Each structure stands twice: as structure tokens, then as C-alpha cells.
Amino acid sequence: MSVIQFPKDFVWGAATASYQIEGAWNEDGKGLSIWDVFSHTPGKVVNGDNGDIACDSYHRYEEDIALMKELGIKAYRFSIAWPRIYPQGSGEVNPKGLEYYHRFVDKLIENGIEPYCTLYHWDLPQALQEKGGWNNRETIDAYLQYAETMFKEFQGKIKYWITFNEPWCVSMLSNYIGAHAPGNQDLQLALDVAHHLFVAHGKTVRMFRELGIEGQIGIAPNLYWYEPYSNRKEDVEAARRKRAWYNEWFLDPLFKGSYPQFMVDWYKKKGAEVNIQPGDMEIIKEPIDFLGINYYSGSLARYKENFEDFDCEEIDEGYEKTDIGWNIYPEGLYKTLTWLTETYGPVPIYITENGACYNDGPVDGRVRDQKRIDYLQKHIIQLNRCIQSGVNLKGYITWSFMDNFEWAEGYSKRFGLVHVDYNTLKRTPKDSFYWYRHLVRTNWLDI
Numbered sequence: 099m100s101v102i103q104f105p106k107d108f109v110w111g112a113a114t115a116s117y118q119i120e121g122a123w124n125e126d127g128k129g130l131s132i133w134d135v136f137s138h139t140p141g142k143v144v145n146g147d148n149g150d151i152a153c154d155s156y157h158r159y160e161e162d163i164a165l166m167k168e169l170g171i172k173a174y175r176f177s178i179a180w181p182r183i184y185p186q187g188s189g190e191v192n193p194k195g196l197e198y199y200h201r202f203v204d205k206l207i208e209n210g211i212e213p214y215c216t217l218y219h220w221d222l223p224q225a226l227q228e229k230g231g232w233n234n235r236e237t238i239d240a241y242l243q244y245a246e247t248m249f250k251e252f253q254g255k256i257k258y259w260i261t262f263n264e265p266w267c268v269s270m271l272s273n274y275i276g277a278h279a280p281g282n283q284d285l286q287l288a289l290d291v292a293h294h295l296f297v298a299h300g301k302t303v304r305m306f307r308e309l310g311i312e313g314q315i316g317i318a319p320n321l322y323w324y325e326p327y328s329n330r331k332e333d334v335e336a337a338r339r340k341r342a343w344y345n346e347w348f349l350d351p352l353f354k355g356s357y358p359q360f361m362v363d364w365y366k367k368k369g370a371e372v373n374i375q376p377g378d379m380e381i382i383k384e385p386i387d388f389l390g391i392n393y394y395s396g397s398l399a400r401y402k403e404n405f406e407d408f409d410c411e412e413i414d415e416g417y418e419k420t421d422i423g424w425n426i427y428p429e430g431l432y433k434t435l436t437w438l439t440e441t442y443g444p445v446p447i448y449i450t451e452n453g454a455c456y457n458d459g460p461v462d463g464r465v466r467d468q469k470r471i472d473y474l475q476k477h478i479i480q481l482n483r484c485i486q487s488g489v490n491l492k493g494y495i496t497w498s499f500m501d502n503f504e505w506a507e508g509y510s511k512r513f514g515l516v517h518v519d520y521n522t523l524k525r526t527p528k529d530s531f532y533w534y535r536h537l538v539r540t541n542w543l544d545i
């Protein structure tokens with residue numbers, strides 16, 4: 099047995115998101131979100147599930163925070179439901195929405211837990227979607243008004259802000275692949291949405307600085323690692339395109355103030371281009387304080403002419419998979435973070451999501467989720483490698499604190515350290531909860 103030790107100020111946390119846990123979908127003045135509409139649309143979500151109740155955390159947050167305290171985490175990443183604050187997306191503020199999040203954040207702080215707040219985790223006010231949503235540049239202004247309200251309202255309470263969760267999911271998954279709300283399937287639209295998100299991000303960071311808000315601000319892209327199937331030129335280039343779809347496209351603008359040219363050219367061949375207005379790229383690269391990285395999986399990539407969008411096919415090398423079908427590829431986390439540091443410099447990084455889907459349930463009151471423990475351990479070991487290799491890694495926030503509404507998969511997929519019985523809403527800490535508690539308390543891993 100050997101021990102790997104983490105830096106004494108390393109931040110251990112857990113994450114959730116508003117639409118996935120809160121429920122209270124139409125309570126206390128909350129407006130509709132695009133996920134209320136999408137999940138109420140037949141055929142969009144497995145089993146016709148929706149977030150009307152979810153984990154009912156809107157009413158049970160004190161119980162949840164007590165469990166977080168027992169877990170011993172120092173950071174809790176959550177998101178604000180924009181439609182609770184601005185039911186129509188802009189205009190009149192809903193005081194009950196602000197009151198709820200003040201009660202919630204105060205309770206976190208009272209329990210010694212640092213709030214890490216995601217301003218946008220996909221639940222766009224429906225009223226804005228009806229005016230074009232993220233395809234309409236005016237949504238940027240509505241987002242800025244929302245962000246300014248939150249910065250001023252929670253000044254001194256919330257000191258870690260994330261502008262957007264996973265721009266790739268908001269643009270590509272939701273507006274090109276179409277699996278998530280609002281469910282469009284248009285590559286040009288997806289590129290426009292991504293660009294508008296970036297402009298909103300950059301303007302928000304600039305405003306954060308100008309307002310002199312105490313704290314740090316960043317963004318949380320989801321990154322994916324593809325390794326070439328062989329060292330043949332066509333395989334190397336295919337893997338590079340597939341990685342860039344997830345990675346460079348969503349990092350180059352932030353750090354270089356430009357899109358990766360080889361991908362701009364690739365998209366042009368597909369009939370799509372980036373519509374940049376004067377000054378946009380300068381705004382987008384407004385320096386951030388940290389980068390949140392969401393990493394789950396990776397794969398092998400091989401050239402295949404005219405296959406899907408990047409002339410690239412994934413090769414299943416026989417990776418073990420989680421219950422959602424994603425490869426378990428912990429080395430990909432090391433490759434991703436070392437590549438990121440070599441490419442963009444020693445930007446402070448928090449892992450803002452990493453976790454595994456395993457659908458274990460309680461047997462005799464205990465949830466034996468050893469496979470989740472194994473997944474987490476394998477990835478956390480890679481993080482120690484990253485730190486030893488010079489990656490400026492500040493913390494690890496696992497996905498997820500509790501089982502929750504897994505978007506188009508509904509409640510069929512479980513990622514939590516805490517099991518939720520959706521009939522009774524009973525919370526049951528899993529074996530992984532106690533394993534993670536030991537890691538958080540000791541700051542080391544026995545391997």
C-alpha cells in the first residue's frame with residue numbers, strides 16, 4: 099500500500115445544479131425554464147420524467163446541507179435558477195427567488211461550506227427562448243442584468259462564480275445534436291449560440307472587475323480526450339478534430355482571443371461559419387481567475403471518410419464502461435490537464451465535475467457502490483499525477499453530491515454520493531459517501 103497526499107489547501111467539494119435537484123418548478127413566482135418546457139414535451143426525456151419535484155431540494159436544502167456537513171466538504175457547487183430571479187428573463191426581479199438563495203447560501207456558510215455558484219446551468223427562462231434564446235444577441239444583455247443582480251445581491255457571501263456550465267452542451271448538445279433543451283439541430287445555430295455565450299461570458303467578467311466584486315470568476319467547459327488509434331497522419335488529424343470539437347473550440351477564444359483556424363476551415367466546409375462582430379474576441383478573452391473543468395471520459399479516434407461530422411470514428415478498445423455507457427478512461431484526465439497547461443499556461447484549475455453513473459440501490463439500508471469508489475479513486479490518482487507534473491490544480495468537486503434529474507435520461511441514471519428514493523425522497527449516503535468523507539478528512543489516498 100502507498101499513500102498519495104494532496105496539498106493542505108486543496109479544495110474538496112461536491113456539485114449539483116438547480117433544475118436537477120430543486121423541484122418547486124412553479125413555486126414562489128418562479129418563471130418557466132426551457133427545461134420545464136422540454137421535459138413536459140412527450141418523447142424528450144426517458145420515462146417522461148421531469149424536474150417538477152426532482153429531489154425537492156427547494157424545500158429540503160437544510161437536510162441536504164446537514165449531509166454535506168457530515169460529508170465534510172469545504173465547497174459546494176450549485177447553480178442559480180435564473181427564472182427564479184427573473185421569471186420573464188429580465189425586467190422585474192422576483193424577491194422570493196432572491197430570498198430563497200439567501201437562506202440557502204447563509205445555511206451553507208453557517209456550516210463552514212464555501213458556495214461555488216454557477217450562474218447558468220442550462221435552465222434559460224422560457225420567455226427569453228421565445229425571443230430566440232441564445233441565438234439572439236439580446237439575450238446577452240438579459241444575462242448581464244441577471245449576473246449584475248446576483249453579484250451585487252450576494253457580494254461578500256458568494257466568492258466563487260462560474261459564468262456558464264459547459265458551453266459545448268449549451269451549443270452543440272442542445273442546438274446541433276438536439277438531445278437537450280431547446281432541441282435544435284442546426285450547426286450554424288450551434289456556432290452562433292456558442293459565440294453569444296462567449297460574449298456574455300467576457301462581458302460578465304469585465305463587469306465583475308468594474309464593479310469591484312470580491313472573489314473570483316471563471317467558466318466550466320466540459321473537456322474530452324481522444325487518442326489517435328494509430329500514428330498514421332489521418333488518425334492523428336481525426337483525433338485532433340474530435341478533441342477540438344470539445345476542447346480547443348471552447349478554450350482558444352478564452353485564452354487566445356481566436357477560434358482554432360483548422361476548425362473554422364472545417365466548419366466552413368460544412369457550410370457553417372462564426373459570425374463575429376467587431377470587438378467580440380477582445381471581450382471574450384477577458385482574463386479569468388480560474389477554469390472549472392468537467393471531465394468524465396475519453397476514447398480512441400480513427401479516421402473514417404465522411405463518417406459523422408469529423409471524418410472520425412470512436413474505437414472501443416474494450417474500455418470498462420459506467421452505467422451510462424461512458425468509457426472509464428482516467429489517463430485521459432491526466433492527458434487533458436497536462437495538454438491544457440502546456441497549451442494555455444498555468445491557469446488555476448478546479449475539477450468542477452467528475453463522477454460516475456452507477457445505479458446501485460439500497461440493500462438492507464446500505465448502498466454498496468464500490469464501482470463508483472473505484473472510478474473516483476482512479477481519477478483522483480491521476481489528479482495527483484497532474485499536480486506532480488506542474489498543473490495548477492486547486493481542487494476537486496465531484497459530480498454529484500446526490501442522485502438527481504439526469505436531463506434527457508431522467509431519473510434512470512444515478513451519479514450521486516447520496517442515493518435518493520424518488521418515491522419517498524429519502525436520502526441514503528452510499529458507501530462512496532463514506533469513502534469520500536475519509537479522503538476529505540485526511541487529504542490523502544491509500545492506494
Ligand SMILES: CO[C@H](O)c1c[n+]2c([nH]1)[C@H](O)[C@@H](O)[C@H](O)[C@H]2CO
Pocket residue numbers: 115118263264267320321392393394451497504505513
Ligand atoms: C457529457 O459529459 C458532460 O461533461 C457532463 C456530464 N454531466 C454534465 N456534463 C452536466 O454538467 C451535469 O448537469 C450532468 O448531470 C453530468 C452527468 O451527466
